[in-house]
Amino acid sequence: MSVNGPSVPRPQPAPAPAAGTSAVEAAAGKKEHGGAASSQLRRAVVVGGNRIPFARTGGAYTKSSNQDMLTAALDGLIARFGLQDERIGEVAAGAVLKHSRDFNLTREAVLGSALSAETPAYDLQQACATGLETVLGLANKIKLGQIDSAIAGGVDSASDAPIAVSEGLREVLLDLNRAKTVSRKLQVLSRLRPKDLAPDAPNTGEPRTGLSMGEHQALTTAQWKITREAQDELAFNSHRHLAAAYDAGFFDDLLTPYRGLSRDSNLRADTSLEKLATLKPVFGKNLGAAATMTAGNSTPLTDGASTVLLASEEWADAHDLPKLATIVDGEAAAVDFVHGKDGLLMAPAFAVPRLLARHNLTLADFDFFEVHEAFAGTVLSTLAAWEDEEFGRTRLGLDGAFGSIDRTKLNVNGSSLAAGHPFAATGGRIVASLAKMLHAQGQVNGRPARGLVSICAAGGQGVVAILEAL
Amino acid sequence: MSGSQTVILGEMPSLSKLYVNAAAAAARRRVLGTHGGTELPAYTHEVRGVKADVANLTAYQHLIGESASDVLPAGFIHALAFPLAMSVMNRDDFPLPLLGMIHLSNKVVQSAPVLFTQALDIRAQVENLRGHRAGTQLDVVAEVRAAGREEVRWRGVSTYLAKGVFLPGIDKPSVPVTPPPPFSVPDPTALWQLGVDTGRAYAAVSGDFNPIHLSVLTAKALGMRRSLAHGMYLASRALADVGAVRGDSFRWDVAFEAPVFLPARVALDISTVQADGGAWQRSGYVAWNPLSGRRHFSGSVAALP
Numbered sequence: 205m206s207v208n209g210p211s212v213p214r215p216q217p218a219p220a221p222a223a224g225t226s227a228v229e230a231a232a233g234k235k236e237h238g239g240a241a242s243s244q245l246r247r248a249v250v251v252g253g254n255r256i257p258f259a260r261t262g263g264a265y266t267k268s269s270n271q272d273m274l275t276a277a278l279d280g281l282i283a284r285f286g287l288q289d290e291r292i293g294e295v296a297a298g299a300v301l302k303h304s305r306d307f308n309l310t311r312e313a314v315l316g317s318a319l320s321a322e323t324p325a326y327d328l329q330q331a332c333a334t335g336l337e338t339v340l341g342l343a344n345k346i347k348l349g350q351i352d353s354a355i356a357g358g359v360d361s362a363s364d365a366p367i368a369v370s371e372g373l374r375e376v377l378l379d380l381n382r383a384k385t386v387s388r389k390l391q392v393l394s395r396l397r398p399k400d401l402a403p404d405a406p407n408t409g410e411p412r413t414g415l416s417m418g419e420h421q422a423l424t425t426a427q428w429k430i431t432r433e434a435q436d437e438l439a440f441n442s443h444r445h446l447a448a449a450y451d452a453g454f455f456d457d458l459l460t461p462y463r464g465l466s467r468d469s470n471l472r473a474d475t476s477l478e479k480l481a482t483l484k485p486v487f488g489k490n491l492g493a494a495a496t497m498t499a500g501n502s503t504p505l506t507d508g509a510s511t512v513l514l515a516s517e518e519w520a521d522a523h524d525l526p527k528l529a530t531i532v533d534g535e536a537a538a539v540d541f542v543h544g545k546d547g548l549l550m551a552p553a554f555a556v557p558r559l560l561a562r563h564n565l566t567l568a569d570f571d572f573f574e575v576h577e578a579f580a581g582t583v584l585s586t587l588a589a590w591e592d593e594e595f596g597r598t599r600l601g602l603d604g605a606f607g608s609i610d611r612t613k614l615n616v617n618g619s620s621l622a623a624g625h626p627f628a629a630t631g632g633r634i635v636a637s638l639a640k641m642l643h644a645q646g647q648v649n650g651r652p653a654r655g656l657v658s659i660c661a662a663g664g665q666g667v668v669a670i671l672e673a674l
Numbered sequence: 675m676s677g678s679q680t681v682i683l684g685e686m687p688s689l690s691k692l693y694v695n696a697a698a699a700a701a702r703r704r705v706l707g708t709h710g711g712t713e714l715p716a717y718t719h720e721v722r723g724v725k726a727d728v729a730n731l732t733a734y735q736h737l738i739g740e741s742a743s744d745v746l747p748a749g750f751i752h753a754l755a756f757p758l759a760m761s762v763m764n765r766d767d768f769p770l771p772l773l774g775m776i777h778l779s780n781k782v783v784q785s786a787p788v789l790f791t792q793a794l795d796i797r798a799q800v801e802n803l804r805g806h807r808a809g810t811q812l813d814v815v816a817e818v819r820a821a822g823r824e825e826v827r828w829r830g831v832s833t834y835l836a837k838g839v840f841l842p843g844i845d846k847p848s849v850p851v852t853p854p855p856p857f858s859v860p861d862p863t864a865l866w867q868l869g870v871d872t873g874r875a876y877a878a879v880s881g882d883f884n885p886i887h888l889s890v891l892t893a894k895a896l897g898m899r900r901s902l903a904h905g906m907y908l909a910s911r912a913l914a915d916v917g918a919v920r921g922d923s924f925r926w927d928v929a930f931e932a933p934v935f936l937p938a939r940v941a942l943d944i945s946t947v948q949a950d951g952g953a954w955q956r957s958g959y960v961a962w963n964p965l966s967g968r969r970h971f972s973g974s975v976a977a978l979p
Contacts, residue, residue, distance in 0.1 A: 268732060268742050272732075272743075289919075313741075
């Protein structure tokens, strides 16, 4: 996908671009052959990122709003890359738990930041894939030449969550507003019942099944026969790797302290497999002996925000800023989880094979795997599905199993089990960290180091992406 | 802050006690008369190692309209230093009655950002006792440094008027004040709706429970027809409205005119001056009553030279 001929031949070139795209071709510096339409596009690069440490809900960020946290992450990014008064092409971010007053959350954060007030912004919402989708959407605009620079991001607060009034009270209030006469108003008010005064708090339940995300995953975990030990080991490694990354200074240029935190407050550097083994299951308890999911191998509710600076190569060069990695491509998938055909969080198991096929790649062609740890069981179920012959044949349409990954390349600097998972902020955390790792790795076997991002999301969705080192 | 003796207080004085003391002093003066002093106390009060309360900071930022960053808003630092400034004016050798003093103007120089995690040394003193056509005025100067450091990060000068108090030996300004040009109302850039609880809300985050701001009854007890908005609340909101363009260091001035009686609608105009290259130089602001056209306050936020 990169201009200078990447690694990957395209199996099915798209039709050659029509006349009139010569400007794009010229910009891409590649006129000699038509090739795939995307080969005419310029590259979108990751310049860097900034996030605030993630805090367990009810902790250091309890009183901070989504707008506060997004602005804090944004201001850290602005300071790091000297973007004061800069008019950025576009800023996109979002939150999953969102107050109705925050309809323009990202634009308001931009207005409260040191960016030029002439920077446009929009909100995006795709559950836990929000952050990664902002990266992909903005990267596409950069590739198309619509914008030269962009900031992608996401934020979530489970502490400062919106509370809605009950449906009964809401209807009464709306009718009351429409009622013209006193008698009509009284008539409307008389419909109010004490139970209507109970507020309606958000939860992680799926609207169509009534099951929480954890209960859904418990079904999937049991289906793929993922053991308690394997889940605890993944959680243990997440904490161990994240703690080591902090100790090595990996986050020094990826993170700005906020509200007294300089590390993710969920991180337990001193946890052990023995400690994790003592925790009682919290999900899937009706499954009896098969209940394996604990608070230790599930991600807790978290508050936090992240941002990623994206740019064209020309813009990065003109501003004398680093170019860490390119956003090669992305893919979204969704599964029919409602009646149990697939697990709620299994969409990436389909998205990744499709994306890799488009690029003629296999799992062996990657140096880093960033698989979001909603639950340890999610990661392990996805890997198990890829290693399963029957799943590969019947569900993915392959000759056999999709493949397996080298576990030493998985979430090498920790992931959501240790860092926490403020829903929309996770994509930005992963993309910024991965871009930095890829850049440090540089070339592998004569090709740029390559990383895969996989994020599952509520509603049976998933978004995945490929990044390559620069 | 030279030429005066420093009194180091063990902790930030309690504002509520200071207000009670001030009320007692006012009663004593009514009975015994003033103590006759015509000089300001040559004492600097200092508290070391002051830290902001983060929950209070967040509540302040949300009320004023600042994003809840880790940097203390300049108006928050004023509120943080205010009890110490009050303690100097509450000294027995302070020649003016503290209660009922009118805040005429305020000038702040924020030289460097102050983070909520930093321990601060705060000093306050009074100076520049001088006449005013309506009484006697003085400056209360507060300085904030990072604990143990010499560099001043924040310096505020608050000018107060003791209305109707004329001290022997202190003349009214000899130069007749030329009346300011009549205020021509500009087009507003913002309109604030201030509820009747505005004073109480600011008192809760600033700690300044001056009765004239709390309720109609407490305000009437002190001779006001209704409660009124804190001047520093209004000026701090204007500062927040200027926004992040001001950066981390700036000069922030405000001059107060007609008080804002609550509830109120306040019209505001902010006009920005840019340098030739487009860099922000200064934002002037003026606020007025949209019904009467009376000016409530005006001032500016400007880049430091």
